[in-house]
Amino acid sequence: MPQDELPRPVHRVRGVDHAAFPTFDPGATVRFYRDVLKFPVVHSICAAGWGPERHPDFIHFFFDIGNDDRLAFFYYFGWTPAGDQSAPGDAWARLPHDTPDFFKNSRHIALNVADEEDLMEYRRRLDESDWPVEMQVMHETIESIYTHDPNGYMLEITRQLRPVTPQEDLDAQLTIDALCDVTAGDAPSMDALLTRKAELIVERAEAWAATQPGWHPSQRELV
Template identity: 60%
Template sequence: MTELTHTVRGVDHAAFPTYDPKATIHFYRDVLGFPVVHATCALGWGPEAHPDFIHFFFDIGQGDRLAFFYYFGVEKYEDTRLPELLKRARHLAIHVDTEEDLLEYRRRLDASDHPCELQVRHETVESIYVTDPNGYLIEVTRPLRAITVEDDIDANLSADALIAVADDPEPSLQRFFEIKAELIASRYAGEPAEGTFV
């Protein structure tokens, strides 16, 4: 597969609705220490029935921002059809550099009304998790080691195996591992399967 180039330089902002701007500002600005750096106040926008709103932004470092929309007069809405597991799968992970940084954010959270819910070491990162006042899962993560070329190769083999297993009549993690093993064997036999990462 031909590698595609891109000119994206990172995240400008990720945006979410909030029904409690007071709690949201307190949590991100006063607990986590992310300064408010921009706000757009608008009398409606787009369609005729669009409510008035304030769109406000927090600086989360490196020019990236986390933003919220507060719509005046809009009642809180929750999609009860979505299982809790899938709600928590949608989350924002914020990067810090050191263990000391991570522990400082844990200290701030534990001293607030939103204590850290989980601290876990993954394969290449250590993370803490908290649910913000809006019910969004937020992760603060630090690297445990540098990402290598081998990690990139493994990730691409995993992506190719996932694409293949998704078409299986009964996709499973076991079948994923079998396909990935075949891709690895093919790679090291010098005969990559057509359309796969080399």
């Protein structure tokens, strides 16, 4: 039987696409994973005005940890859990009982499947079970279905819509550098991040232009 006619296996997951967590300190998170462990930033999502009521603007950013796996974090502007979050390894345990669902669900695992057929097969299985799909979302580069497992953990199953481009990787690096800058200040916000990101684009474009043959400072306004 030709390879493309073989029946698909019952188990169709190809591994972990990403594991995701909230971050209370994006600057330290970036320093730890990018600068110390050397995991490059490969993708980011700037989400403004997204989601239901009580859902703040947020940044969702991803580190490449090898083998097409990613480690992801959420940073929510203007939302900090009550209590002292300074002690390492302790912040999650001290979340108040009225912590919004969006923050609880930010800690989840995403499993990867090959294509739409596999994704819809898992949707069928879940919808016929005690744990039906709660939402199906078309993101920028992936399509995902979501449910909660019997323990209350959010589970995402996802397929890639298209590869992430080098330009998007560069945009992610600019976004995360801007995020680190604005969260080091007193009033981080999505507007402040986008303003700082624009400044970084201009600064880095000028620095790049200055390395090009024939460039002269009088050309700065054209960059």
